[in-house]
Amino acid sequence: MKKISILLSFFLLCHFMAWAQDFKITHGPYLYDMGTDGVTVIWTTSKPALSWVELAPGNDSSFYAHSHPRYYSTVAGRRQSTSSFHCVRLKGLQPGTRCNYRIYSREVLSWKGSGKVAYGNTVANNVFREKPYSFVTFPEKRSEETTFVMFNDLHENNDVFNRLCRHIDFARTDLVILNGDMTNYITDEEKLFTGYLDTAVDNFARHTPFLFAKGNHENRGVYADHLMQYYPNRNGQFYQLQRYGDICLLVLDCGEDKPDSDIEYSDLAQYDSYREEEARWLQDVLRSDEFLSSCVRIVISHIPFTSGDWHGNLHLRKLFLPLLNKAGIDLMLSGHTHNYSFHPQDAQCRFPTVVNDNETSLRCRVDGKGIDVEIITQDGKTLAHHYINITPKQ
Ligand SMILES: [Fe+2]
Structure with missing residues (x-):
């Protein structure tokens, strides 16, 4: 009986892991159309998702110790959640400034017409292994070279x-x-x-x-x-x-x-x-x-x-x-x-x-x-x- 219980637990764990891994970031992120006050971050996921970017100052080494502003892709005030392509414009940044960022996507499991959205797992880029990604906004005046x-x-x-x-x-x-x-x-x-x-x-x-x-x-x-x-x-x-x-x-x-x-x-x-x-x-x-x-x-x-x-x-x-x-x-x-x-x-x-x-x-x-x-x-x-x-x- 104990053997069956262990086997069943193992099967359920494998099944859960496979399910959890099913939803993932498939390509990107990449930075596009950089300016002095903003940039666009683009990536894709294996299924439709509600996605956002979290941003922190470049000198903030403890990205997870604080909450950071979130940027979403919106159309007329509504956050986009029906696509697996994600394109988020970060706005209101300072010129020539280093920023850290991390991308997040929350799987949309189902959304039946007028009903509520059922969400699944949230994935993010390299949460445990790497520092957040970073960039420097374009300066108003260029440096010597x-x-x-x-x-x-x-x-x-x-x-x-x-x-x-x-x-x-x-x-x-x-x-x-x-x-x-x-x-x-x-x-x-x-x-x-x-x-x-x-x-x-x-x-x-x-x-x-x-x-x-x-x-x-x-x-x-x-x-x-x-x-x-x-x-x-x-x-x-x-x-x-x-x-x-x-x-x-x-x-x-x-x-x-x-x-x-x-x-x-x-x-x-x-x-x-x-x-x-x-x-x-x-x-x-x-x-x-x-x-x-x-x-x-x-x-x-x-x-x-x-x-x-x-x-x-x-x-x-x-x-x-x-x-x-x-x-x-x-x-x-x-x-x-x-x-x-x-x-x-x-x-x-x-x-x-x-x-x-x-x-x-x-x-x-x-x-x-x-x-x-x-x-x-x-x-x-x-x-x-x-x-x-x-x-x-x-
Ligand atoms: Fe050509």
């Missing part, structure tokens, strides 16, 4: 992505840029994470914010229409102006590379009119105080438009180059060609362009006088090096 790193065209090659990350000191990296074609075809959420976002999370994205510039391949696949959900910029567009102190980063969306009528796009492409709309936005943004008060101006575009003769390159060149040539741009960073190249400024394009390879990373160090650009191989060696002088702004 600002470092950012760019990856592009990895096309879901996680091995190359990991090898490149090994040679980067992310603790000394202020910002990462993913400059397009990180994927091949966006078929579903799982592919988006396993293709490259999980690798980004493992290496840096829990602590170091990143910018995402859409490449032409991010327009492809049945799930591509959902991409904005994973990169929620505050302006509701993929193109954006981002400030880091007095550095201005103009992130462009290049659209597709071939004409809209190309058979490959299955009658779904309308990128000519999209780029025209984006050019109107650019015209306005180049007149804004946010842009005009910047001292360093860098353009991020997956497709380079100072070289190449495909439709996308030519259309971008026609629409954007006349505007940017008058805007005191210091540097443009691109990818797409799967080959490193450097294009100095000339009569046609009044700023230099660096095109990064698909198997190297690009590191920029911005100081008071210039931008030091280095192309780094998977062995950690320097493939190319350029120093771009910052032009005085009016």
Whole structure:
């Protein structure tokens, strides 16, 4: 009898553990759209949940000794609980300040129409094993040297992505840029994470914010229409102006590379009119105080438009180059060609362009006088090096 009782207890314990483990954090968290006063934290769970982020000052080593403010995803005052995708904006933070954070998700077991919600277990990131994750909000004034790193065209090659990350000191990296074609075809959420976002999370994205510039391949696949959900910029567009102190980063969306009528796009492409709309936005943004008060101006575009003769390159060149040539741009960073190249400024394009390879990373160090650009191989060696002088702004 005693044996049966022990076996039954063991069975029940196993059953409970399996049930408890069934609900878990599946991907993330990663930090997105960092600003001087906020950031968005994104993660997924195995089942729908009510989720929140707890925040503590960076010098608070005893995260669990005190209660901390909770941030939820809300729509018109109601906390969201029917999705397994969680996207929480932290607001009202101080510029240049370190914050600790921890994510929580409480499983929604059932919710029958008008009835009450039945909750299950609550999971959190690494409660017992690790310190909370942390980040530093963007400063209003940059320090003497600002470092950012760019990856592009990895096309879901996680091995190359990991090898490149090994040679980067992310603790000394202020910002990462993913400059397009990180994927091949966006078929579903799982592919988006396993293709490259999980690798980004493992290496840096829990602590170091990143910018995402859409490449032409991010327009492809049945799930591509959902991409904005994973990169929620505050302006509701993929193109954006981002400030880091007095550095201005103009992130462009290049659209597709071939004409809209190309058979490959299955009658779904309308990128000519999209780029025209984006050019109107650019015209306005180049007149804004946010842009005009910047001292360093860098353009991020997956497709380079100072070289190449495909439709996308030519259309971008026609629409954007006349505007940017008058805007005191210091540097443009691109990818797409799967080959490193450097294009100095000339009569046609009044700023230099660096095109990064698909198997190297690009590191920029911005100081008071210039931008030091280095192309780094998977062995950690320097493939190319350029120093771009910052032009005085009016
Ligand atoms: Fe591309």
